[in-house]
Amino acid sequence: MNDGLIDTLLVRDNKELQRIAQLNAVLGIGESSAIAVAESRGLIIAMDEGGRARREINNGPCRNRLITTPGILLSLIHNATITIIEADAIKLQLEGLRFRMTFGSFADLI
Numbered sequence: 001m002n003d004g005l006i007d008t009l010l011v012r013d014n015k016e017l018q019r020i021a022q023l024n025a026v027l028g029i030g031e032s033s034a035i036a037v038a039e040s041r042g043l044i045i046a047m048d049e050g051g052r053a054r055r056e057i058n059n060g061p062c063r064n065r066l067i068t069t070p071g072i073l074l075s076l077i078h079n080a081t082i083t084i085i086e087a088d089a090i091k092l093q094l095e096g097l098r099f100r101m102t103f104g105s106f107a108d109l110i
Contacts, residue, residue, distance in 0.1 A: 009037055011036075015040060016036050016037060016040045019032075019035075019036035019039065020032045020036045023036060023056060026052055027053055031047065034047060035056055035057060035060070038065065039062055042065075044065045044066075044067055045057060045062050045066050046066075046068070046069075046072065047066065047068070048068050048069050048099070069094070069101075070091075070101050070106075070109075073091070073106065074109055077106060077110070084105070084110065088106055088107075091105075
């Protein structure tokens with residue numbers, strides 16, 4: 001994208017490629033690539049996956065650099081970019097797409 005919010009990253013580093021291959025034995029290529037690049041480059045990783053992907057993140061160098069969809073929305077509320085009402089509307093839209101959050105309202109988290 002040209003707005004500077006999302007970049008396409010090329011993976012050419014052998015360590016990153018090896019880590020991707022290692023993770024890809026048990027995870028999908030998307031999760032494997034995201035974790036390997038975030039670990040190597042010290043980036044924040046945005047992921048809602050549970051199970052093995054979450055364990056790999058929590059047991060590795062990214063354990064303190066994971067943000068989830070609810071975390072992103074909560075951060076936007078704290079920064080006054082969106083309101084609780086707007087975040088709850090997004091939550092409802094996501095639930096319509098079968099993305100469940102375990103709380104009733106973002107007001108419960110504030």
